[in-house]
Amino acid sequence: MKKFFFAIALIMVTTFSFCRCNNIEKKGDTHLISLDLNKCSVIELDKNNLIGLETTDSSLIYDICALEYHDGALIINSRDFLRKFDGTSGKYLGDIAKRGEGPGEYSFVTRFWERNDTFNVWDNNERLLFHYLPTGEFIGTESPFHNGDSVKSVPQFFIEYPGKGFFTINTFTDGTTAKNPRYSYYDENMCFVRDLPGREMTDGSFMTDRAYYDCEGDRILTWEALKDTLFVLTPEQIIPIYAFEFGKYSMPDEIQSKPDFYDRIEMFTDKNADEWASFMRCFQVKDNHLYFSFVTNRFENYLAVMDMKTERARVVKLEDPEKRWAQQTFFKVMDDESILIACNDTTDMEKNPALYKIKLPL
Amino acid sequence: MKKIIVYIMIGTLSVLLMWQVFGLKNGDSAAQKNIEALDAACNNIIPDFTGTVIDNYPDNNLELYTGERNSFKSINEMTDSVLFIRVSAGGCKACFDMLVDNLGKIKLNHKNLNYVILMRDVPLRDMMVLQKQMSGLFAFYRIDNLNLDFQSAYNPILFTLSKNGEVKTFHLCDKDNWSDTEQYFSELFKQPV
Numbered sequence: 001m002k003k004f005f006f007a008i009a010l011i012m013v014t015t016f017s018f019c020r021c022n023n024i025e026k027k028g029d030t031h032l033i034s035l036d037l038n039k040c041s042v043i044e045l046d047k048n049n050l051i052g053l054e055t056t057d058s059s060l061i062y063d064i065c066a067l068e069y070h071d072g073a074l075i076i077n078s079r080d081f082l083r084k085f086d087g088t089s090g091k092y093l094g095d096i097a098k099r100g101e102g103p104g105e106y107s108f109v110t111r112f113w114e115r116n117d118t119f120n121v122w123d124n125n126e127r128l129l130f131h132y133l134p135t136g137e138f139i140g141t142e143s144p145f146h147n148g149d150s151v152k153s154v155p156q157f158f159i160e161y162p163g164k165g166f167f168t169i170n171t172f173t174d175g176t177t178a179k180n181p182r183y184s185y186y187d188e189n190m191c192f193v194r195d196l197p198g199r200e201m202t203d204g205s206f207m208t209d210r211a212y213y214d215c216e217g218d219r220i221l222t223w224e225a226l227k228d229t230l231f232v233l234t235p236e237q238i239i240p241i242y243a244f245e246f247g248k249y250s251m252p253d254e255i256q257s258k259p260d261f262y263d264r265i266e267m268f269t270d271k272n273a274d275e276w277a278s279f280m281r282c283f284q285v286k287d288n289h290l291y292f293s294f295v296t297n298r299f300e301n302y303l304a305v306m307d308m309k310t311e312r313a314r315v316v317k318l319e320d321p322e323k324r325w326a327q328q329t330f331f332k333v334m335d336d337e338s339i340l341i342a343c344n345d346t347t348d349m350e351k352n353p354a355l356y357k358i359k360l361p362l
Numbered sequence: 363m364k365k366i367i368v369y370i371m372i373g374t375l376s377v378l379l380m381w382q383v384f385g386l387k388n389g390d391s392a393a394q395k396n397i398e399a400l401d402a403a404c405n406n407i408i409p410d411f412t413g414t415v416i417d418n419y420p421d422n423n424l425e426l427y428t429g430e431r432n433s434f435k436s437i438n439e440m441t442d443s444v445l446f447i448r449v450s451a452g453g454c455k456a457c458f459d460m461l462v463d464n465l466g467k468i469k470l471n472h473k474n475l476n477y478v479i480l481m482r483d484v485p486l487r488d489m490m491v492l493q494k495q496m497s498g499l500f501a502f503y504r505i506d507n508l509n510l511d512f513q514s515a516y517n518p519i520l521f522t523l524s525k526n527g528e529v530k531t532f533h534l535c536d537k538d539n540w541s542d543t544e545q546y547f548s549e550l551f552k553q554p555v
Contacts, residue, residue: 057494060491060494060495061491062487062488062491107459108455108456108459124456125456125459204516205452349486349487349490350487350490
């Protein structure tokens with residue numbers, strides 16, 4: 001009888017241990033990265049390093065959503081604008097393409113990038129991928145398609161996985177479909193392969209930067225608004241790789257876990273809330289370092305850089321001694337070992353943003 | 363006795379395993395689906411706001427970008443021949459774009475009609491860029507709170523007001539049900555705006 005009870009107890013203990021081990025392993029895959037706001041390195045802004053983007057009625061832009069550098073020019077995507085500025089003087093050089101209904105005209109840009117001397121625009125309204133030469137000459141369009149009959153995910157954001165296909169971040173269906181997978185994978189022929197299990201669209205919010213191709217690691221990084229976790233997309237699954245924490249400035253888990261972005265942003269921007277840092281965006285990789293920006297709920301923008309070997313991260317802030325130029329969320333790590341950081345002129349709201357150029361490493 | 367204990371143990375283990383594997387989520391998801399269905403149904407029901415007085419919240423004037431920074435105005439100062447468009451900067455962009463294209467065409471045949479966009483959640487600089495882009499067709503005002511917001515932050519709302527500031531007509535725009543919007547316009551232009 002004793003032996004029997006012992007055997008049963010052993011089975012139960014083994015079962016529990018097995019289940020617990022599984023959980024620990026899943027958590028263990030995600031590395032916790034600490035960021036210390038109190039040990040922030042300050043870079044003093046030198047006005048000589050600013051590239052002011054020319055402001056005229058025809059060159060006005062909103063905030064910078066994406067930027068490519070080609071043949072001495074900066075091609076800026078700002079919402080529905082694709083504008084070209086001189087890479088040194090910031091002089092406006094014209095538009096690469098425009099919104100409209102004519103040939104080569106798009107209606108709603110949700111992603112812009114360059115690859116192999118071709119500018120690519122994902123038009124979320126038309127669900128078309130537009131291609132242009134650097135001169136602005138329209139090449140043509142492509143459309144991802146489903147060859148399955150039960151797939152209903154509608155792409156909203158599009159990212160190329162070179163040599164392997166594409167990922168899409170899908171449109172929020174607002175409860176009208178039983179499932180609303182966040183990510184889908186398409187093959188190189190733009191043919192739907194599968195929805196990735198594990199993460200659903202839970203609101204209709206939209207961010208202009210949501211994924212990045214890390215060519216050093218040959219992987220796609222992706223992130224969500226006000227959720228301090230970085231994920232990797234593979235054709236089969238979504239893997240959380242880094243969770244970031246700011247110590248006493250961390251936004252509480254119960255807020256980050258709220259499914260609806262609008263609930264999270266409301267709590268984040270609540271004037272009575274403690275000081276929190278979050279909203280990590282613009283993740284980029286260069287020389288085995290991970291760069292990203294984040295913001296506090298006092299609307300201070302910061303950069304962070306993490307050595308991916310040691311997994312140690314530092315916080316960096318650009319500060320103007322004259323308090324005129326304010327660092328913005330957007331930045332771009334350039335091929336020439338420099339970084340461009342968007343800045344706004346706080347004394348002149350009508351001015352286009354400027355780009356501050358610093359040599360790497362920070 | 364042994365058998366009973368064995369059955370109890372097996373039963374307990376089965377429940378534990380089921381719980382670990384499936385997380386006993388079926389009941390939760392069914393309840394969630396019911397809530398979602400209820401929400402979806404409720405969202406489709408829009409009360410009749412006709413006759414309701416609309417005004418700015420006290421101490422919260424409409425903020426207009428005029429090129430000379432901000433000027434302020436009350437909504438009741440501009441009820442004549444005005445079609446108001448209530449829209450959120452974080453709302454349905456495709457609906458807004460479609461609306462703007464159509465309103466531009468309508469203006470060609472209704473020269474006296476004025477469009478006033480009441481935008482919420484919009485940074486001032488964004489409003490300035492929008493105003494410059496669409497100058498001549500729309501007046502952009504920034505206001506986050508109105509006493510009546512037609513229960514929609516996502517879809518643009520079209521409305522007209524009487525001289526007393528009461529809602530005369532209103533319509534919720536949805537790009538997927540654009541024929542409803544066309545119907546609203548055809549009803550609207552049967553009578554003076």
